[in-house]
Amino acid sequence: MANWIPLWLHKLGSPPIFYRFAGTLRPWALALALLLGMAALYGGLVLAPADYQQGDAYRIIFIHVPSAWMSLFIYGVMALASFIALVWRIKLAEVVAMESAPIGAAFTFVTLVTGSLWGKPMWGTWWTWDARLTSELVLLFLYLGVIGLYHAFEDRRQGARAAAFLALIGIVNVPIVHFSVNWWNTLHQGSTVRILGPSKMSGDMLWPLLTMMAATKFYYIASLFGRVRADLLALESGKDWVRQIAEAEAGR
Amino acid sequence: MSRPPLAAACAAVLRRDLVLAWRRRGDIAMPVLYALIVATLFPFALGPEEALLQRIAGGVVLVTVLLAMLLALDAMFRGDIEDGSLEQLVLAPQPLALMLGMKILAHWITTALPLIVIAPLLAGMLHLPGAAMSVLLLALLLATPLLSLLGAILVALTAGTRRSGMLLALMLLPLCVPVVIFAAGAVSAAQQGLPWLAPVAWLGAALAMALVLAPLACAAALRIALDA
Amino acid sequence: MSQFFAMGGYAAYVWPAYAVFFIVLIADFLAPGIRRRRQLRELRARLARQGARQQRNPTPSS
Numbered sequence: 275m276a277n278w279i280p281l282w283l284h285k286l287g288s289p290p291i292f293y294r295f296a297g298t299l300r301p302w303a304l305a306l307a308l309l310l311g312m313a314a315l316y317g318g319l320v321l322a323p324a325d326y327q328q329g330d331a332y333r334i335i336f337i338h339v340p341s342a343w344m345s346l347f348i349y350g351v352m353a354l355a356s357f358i359a360l361v362w363r364i365k366l367a368e369v370v371a372m373e374s375a376p377i378g379a380a381f382t383f384v385t386l387v388t389g390s391l392w393g394k395p396m397w398g399t400w401w402t403w404d405a406r407l408t409s410e411l412v413l414l415f416l417y418l419g420v421i422g423l424y425h426a427f428e429d430r431r432q433g434a435r436a437a438a439f440l441a442l443i444g445i446v447n448v449p450i451v452h453f454s455v456n457w458w459n460t461l462h463q464g465s466t467v468r469i470l471g472p473s474k475m476s477g478d479m480l481w482p483l484l485t486m487m488a489a490t491k492f493y494y495i496a497s498l499f500g501r502v503r504a505d506l507l508a509l510e511s512g513k514d515w516v517r518q519i520a521e522a523e524a525g526r
Numbered sequence: 527m528s529r530p531p532l533a534a535a536c537a538a539v540l541r542r543d544l545v546l547a548w549r550r551r552g553d554i555a556m557p558v559l560y561a562l563i564v565a566t567l568f569p570f571a572l573g574p575e576e577a578l579l580q581r582i583a584g585g586v587v588l589v590t591v592l593l594a595m596l597l598a599l600d601a602m603f604r605g606d607i608e609d610g611s612l613e614q615l616v617l618a619p620q621p622l623a624l625m626l627g628m629k630i631l632a633h634w635i636t637t638a639l640p641l642i643v644i645a646p647l648l649a650g651m652l653h654l655p656g657a658a659m660s661v662l663l664l665a666l667l668l669a670t671p672l673l674s675l676l677g678a679i680l681v682a683l684t685a686g687t688r689r690s691g692m693l694l695a696l697m698l699l700p701l702c703v704p705v706v707i708f709a710a711g712a713v714s715a716a717q718q719g720l721p722w723l724a725p726v727a728w729l730g731a732a733l734a735m736a737l738v739l740a741p742l743a744c745a746a747a748l749r750i751a752l753d754a
Numbered sequence: 755m756s757q758f759f760a761m762g763g764y765a766a767y768v769w770p771a772y773a774v775f776f777i778v779l780i781a782d783f784l785a786p787g788i789r790r791r792r793q794l795r796e797l798r799a800r801l802a803r804q805g806a807r808q809q810r811n812p813t814p815s816s
Contacts, residue, residue, distance in 0.1 A: 320758070330762035337775040360750075373786075380782045388771040395767050412700045419697040426687040435750045436683045440697060443679065443743070447700055454704035457725075458711060497783050504790035511797055520797045 287366045289506045290515040296499035303496040310489035317482035325479075334392040335479075340486045341385040344494060345413060348378035352420070353445040356438030366502075368434035369509065371441060372424050373501035377494060379417035385410055405455040412451045416444040430509065535620045536628050543632030546605070553601070557594035558640045564590045565648040576653050583652035584662055584713030588706060590648065591641045591666060592673060596698060598637040599677040600691050602629070603748075607685055616752060626748065627741035630678045638670035654717075661716035661726070665709040668729040675733075675740035676701045682747035705729070 285291050318336035325332040355371035358364055389407065390400040401407065420437045427433030510516050530538075547554060568586050572578060606612035606629075615625050645666055646659055654662065680697045687693075708725040715722040761768045 324762055329764060331764040331767055333761065333768050334771045337772060341775065376785075377782060380778050384775050384778050387774045391767045391771040391774075395764055408703075412703055415696060416700045419693070419700065422693045422696055423683060423687075426684065426693055429686075432686060432751070432753065435753075436686070436747070439747055439750055440680075440683060444700065447704075450704050451700060454707045454728075458707045493779065493783075497779075497786075500783065500790075501786040504786040504793065507790060507793050507797075511793065516797065517801065520794045520801065523794055524798055 287364055289366065289510050290513075292366055293503055293506050293515075293519075296503050300496050300499040300503075303492045303499065307489050307492035307496055310485050310492065314482045314486035314489055317478070317485065322479045322482060323476075328396060331392065331395045334388050336482055336486050338385060338388040338392060339483060340490045341381045341388065342410065343487060344490045345378055345382040345385050345410065347491075348374050348381060348494060349413065349416070349441075349445065349448070352378060353441050356441040359438045360435060360442070365431070365509070366506075368431060368438065369502050369505045370498065371438050372420075372434045373498060373505055375417055375420045375424070375437075375441075377497050377501070379414060379421065381490075382410060382414040382417055386414065403455075403459070405452060405459050408455045409448065409452045413448065416441075416447070420444070532620060532624070535618070536624060539615075539625050539628040540632050543629055544635065547632065547636040553598075554636050554640060557598045557637050558644055560597055561590045561594040561641055561644065561648060564593065565651055568652065579652045580654065580717075583649055583654035584658060584717065585710045586652060587645055587648045587654070587662065588665070588669070588710050588713070591638075591645060591670065592702060592706065594641055595637060595670065595673055595677070596695055598633075599674075599681055599698075600694055602633050602678060602681045603685055612685075612748070613752065616748065621745075622748070623741040623745040626678065626682075626744045630674050630741065630744070633678070634671050634674040638674060642666050642670060654713075658713055658716040661722050662713050664726060665712045665729065668726065668733050669705050669709040672705050672729065672733050672736050673698075673702060675736040675744075676705075678744045679740055679747050682744045683751055685748055685751040687751075705732070708732075 286295060314336060318333055322333070324330050352371050352374040355367045355374065359367035359371055386407075389410070393402065394400050420441050423440050424430075424433045424437040427436060507516050507519070565586065568582070569579060572582070603612055606615070616622055618625065642663065645663065649659060649662055677694075677698055680694055680701070683697075684694060708729050712722040712725040712729070715725065759765060759769075
């Protein structure tokens, strides 16, 4: 019987233990993110050959696609944490869900900006009402709604639960939006632009992309842990363990 | 403790809300007036050219109605929260979702129905052809309850906060994108002489889903927002 | 080297994209650190105030 696993998980849910756990893991996650990111950048910007159609402009893909992927992945994590927070009322899950939202919004914003910077030379326009672009914009609004609702409450835990509920509504909504915008686009045939689907990428373009995806994952862990640590300190500011940390860092 | 039958409780909630709305008739007129103003401004901004107005009429009317509903949405539960009657409703033995469903229905009757009534006028001002008018009304009849139901969930979520009209708009936007797309899609299909049944059927399906799920979600949201 | 920075004529698009990526992520990464330091500073100030109050009247009346 692996009885220690649930016990360990249970302990990890307690704020002081998670604070220390996150504190030890964070530098490692950051180091891995930087290392992988450097390798991916070198591979993507220097080693990979120019695309025969798009020239060097395609090199935006190495940040655009990982960001887009992270914007969805983080929403999934946020929704999962929200579900846990609402069902079992675990404080840590609330914190994870709410601190994931700004990171997800940041990645969504990066996706939109890099996408339009890529679209301008390739399609001749900064923006087009394509299904994917529109869904990404709606995703940004969903993130902003969650963040806004969280901060509208005076009681932070109550705000976290309300925003978690909104995040769950949002995850039902995202596929519906994508489907409806797709339908809408076929109705208005006007400005459909084919997004270049990298159907078959050569290996020396693929590995930097995958490496960058791993790097952004580790970056997310590092950033999330930093945010959760800061938030736990604020939530538990009356407790002894926070007081000890405050006193220990007084000299610095 | 004898509990009144469910139907009587539903009727009582509905009647109370309608009477309250009737006593403040001026508030009912506000969204209608707002929609009228917005629809009047469009020709001034775009020019009186009939072909252009015809092309955008369906979309403009839909967005105008949506914005007018958003204006009134904020007030859906506000009075009841301020005088504490919403908490009584939460504590009542009847299922909260059903009671909230009645409140949403009352809200739809008092805000969306007047808007639907003047929608032909707005559409006529923008020269929407008569053939598309019936489709517009059908789309509005399906889309406005959907918006009321979706909006009610969000209003319930913001129940514990200070006044937050802008936040409500931000939260509603992702939810109303599909509604606007299908409703406007039906109207523009009818205008072009294309079959418009599919988008209307999608709206109907969404409404059927929302009728069942939204009151439950609304009740859950309200319990979260009021639980201190 | 200058050929690398020219990005085959697309430098005006590629480098701003990378700049946005790094600026946003760096800002996102630094924000919680700043918040954490401010919270701890405020907490220390609160503890100091409490300590001073207790020194003035050593028997805290409830």
